[in-house]
Amino acid sequence: MKKRIAILTGGGDCPGLNAVIRAIVRRSILFHDYEVLGILEGWKGMLEAISVPLDLEKVSGILQRGGTILKTSRTNPFKQQGGLEKVKENFAALDLHALIAAGGEDTLGVASRLHQEGLNLIGVPKTIDNDLYGTDYTFGFDTAVNTAMEAIDRVHSTAESHNRVMVVEVMGRHTGWIAVEAGIAGGADLILIPEKPIDVDNACELIKKRHARGRDFSIVVVAEGAKFSEKHQEEGKLILQDRALDEFGHVHLGGIGNVLAKAIEKRTGYETRVVILGHVQRGGSPTAFDRILGTRFGIKAVDLVHAGDFGKMVSLQGNKIVAVPLSEATARIKTVDEELYGIAEAFFG
Ligand code: F6P
Numbered sequence: 001m002k003k004r005i006a007i008l009t010g011g012g013d014c015p016g017l018n019a020v021i022r023a024i025v026r027r028s029i030l031f032h033d034y035e036v037l038g039i040l041e042g043w044k045g046m047l048e049a050i051s052v053p054l055d056l057e058k059v060s061g062i063l064q065r066g067g068t069i070l071k072t073s074r075t076n077p078f079k080q081q082g083g084l085e086k087v088k089e090n091f092a093a094l095d096l097h098a099l100i101a102a103g104g105e106d107t108l109g110v111a112s113r114l115h116q117e118g119l120n121l122i123g124v125p126k127t128i129d130n131d132l133y134g135t136d137y138t139f140g141f142d143t144a145v146n147t148a149m150e151a152i153d154r155v156h157s158t159a160e161s162h163n164r165v166m167v168v169e170v171m172g173r174h175t176g177w178i179a180v181e182a183g184i185a186g187g188a189d190l191i192l193i194p195e196k197p198i199d200v201d202n203a204c205e206l207i208k209k210r211h212a213r214g215r216d217f218s219i220v221v222v223a224e225g226a227k228f229s230e231k232h233q234e235e236g237k238l239i240l241q242d243r244a245l246d247e248f249g250h251v252h253l254g255g256i257g258n259v260l261a262k263a264i265e266k267r268t269g270y271e272t273r274v275v276i277l278g279h280v281q282r283g284g285s286p287t288a289f290d291r292i293l294g295t296r297f298g299i300k301a302v303d304l305v306h307a308g309d310f311g312k313m314v315s316l317q318g319n320k321i322v323a324v325p326l327s328e329a330t331a332r333i334k335t336v337d338e339e340l341y342g343i344a345e346a347f348f349g
Contacts (some may be wrong), residue, residue: 003097004035005305006051009068010042010075010107014128014140015286016294017068020102022059023298029056032306037094042103043110044075047083049090063291066143066284076247077110084117091119098305102126102297104138105330106248108313112326115311122304123313123326124297128282130177134329135315139297142289144171144281145181151277152186152219159217165207165264165272169257171281172223173250176336178281179223184344189218191344192260194225195336200232200260204267206349211270218270222260224253235263254278296321 007024009017021038028034036054039045052058052070062069077083091099098120101111104127115121125132128144148170159166168188172178176193183191189210192198207218227238239255246252254276261272286294293316300314300321312323313330 002033002035004037004095005098005100005302006037006039006094006096007054007070007100007102008039008042008045009070009072009126010101010103010110011072012074012104012127012282013067013072014126014282015066015143015284016139016290017102017126018062018065019286019291019294020124020126020139020298021054021069022062023295024100024302025054025059026056027299027302032302034097034302037096038070039099041071041073042075042107043077043087044073046087046090046099047075047077047080049093051094064285066286074106074246074248076106078113079247087114088117088119096120098122098310100124100301100305104129105132105333106250108132108326109330112311112330115326120305120310121326122301122310123329124301125313125315125329128178129172129175131173131175131333131335132329133332133334134313134324136318137293137316139286139290139294140282141177142293143284143287144178145185146287147281147284148178148182148277149185151275151280152182152188152221155275156187156219159219162271163216165218165220165261165268165270167220167222167257167261167264167272167274169222169224169254169274169276171278172225173253174225175333176223176226179221179226180336180340180344183221184347186219186221187347188221188344190220190348192220192222192226193336193341194223194227196341197229198226198232198260199229200235200263201267204264207264207268207270209349211268220260220264222257224256226256232263235259
């Protein structure tokens with residue numbers, strides 16, 4: 001009797017998920033002779049036992065497609081009455097040997113708890129935010145950075161033509177990875193991130209200094225989770241799109257760019273405009289880096305199943321794919337590296 005394994009994708013989608021699914025299916029069928037099921041819509045699919053069989057045909061031609069063929073949700077089984085029991089029941093009813101979950105801190109946090117409950121779980125780190133602890137990079141991040149960089153390149157010419165300050169707001173939740181990497185790559189004149197509360201007076205001095213040097217325009221990249229420092233709290237606290245929390249307790253961020261633009265215009269007198277990139281960063285075809293990383297993660301995840309090495313997350317460390325305990329990877333988030341921010345700062349003003 002063949003062993004049966006399943007895959008699910010949870011949380012916000014990102015480019016590269018289909019590369020992971022394709023690699024898992026091919027490795028499972030061709031190397032280990034497993035049967036593979038796709039669980040639909042993340043943990044919601046495990047609560048409701050909604051699955052589809054996956055074969056080589058189903059994963060053919062999906063490598064370059066963004067999103068996830070398995071769909072996703074932000075469902076948290078631990079927030080549902082009897083959710084844990086339901087997941088355990090369906091794990092048994094679907095006759096699963098193991099489940100591979102691709103997701104960020106929330107999805108993998110659930111995977112970690114389910115492993116502690118005795119289920120065979122493996123995690124694959126996915127998020128455009130790159131904020132998962134225990135891996136140098138998550139897949140999806142590189143594509144988001146490239147999309148944001150291209151947007152920054154494009155606003156440069158219009159900023160220059162109009163002598164304007166352009167504020168570009170990027171995603172990243174409570175970390176500034178996208179802002180820092182896209183900002184460095186796009187030649188931003190100022191990058192503001194959640195890890196460093198914004199001293200808006202200082203920020204404006206840097207912009208004025210640049211303009212005094214004869215550069216009549218500036219590009220400011222701000223991460224959605226950034227907020228003003230204490231002395232300017234009233235002007236720019238953490239900006240939320242709404243107050244409702246999702247099932248993992250997260251607020252819906254977005255809009256700090258507008259507040260920042262007003263503050264800059266008021267202090268400098270320079271005309272300022274805002275671009276909020278939003279979900280554009282999550283869409284589209286994955287970069288080569290994300291396709292390759294997703295593929296390497298998928299292969300390693302199946303090999304861990306084969307080795308019976310459960311409760312692990314596949315991870316990129318240096319240039320090697322390794323396995324780290326899910327419990328460690330989900331214990332905290334990975335914030336922006338000081339040294340990297342220092343490199344960005346060398347180009348401010
Ligand atoms: O975690 C990925 C992410 O895109 C964050 O950068 C952002 O804050 C959040 O998801 C947006 O979530 P939603 O898709 O639910 O609006």
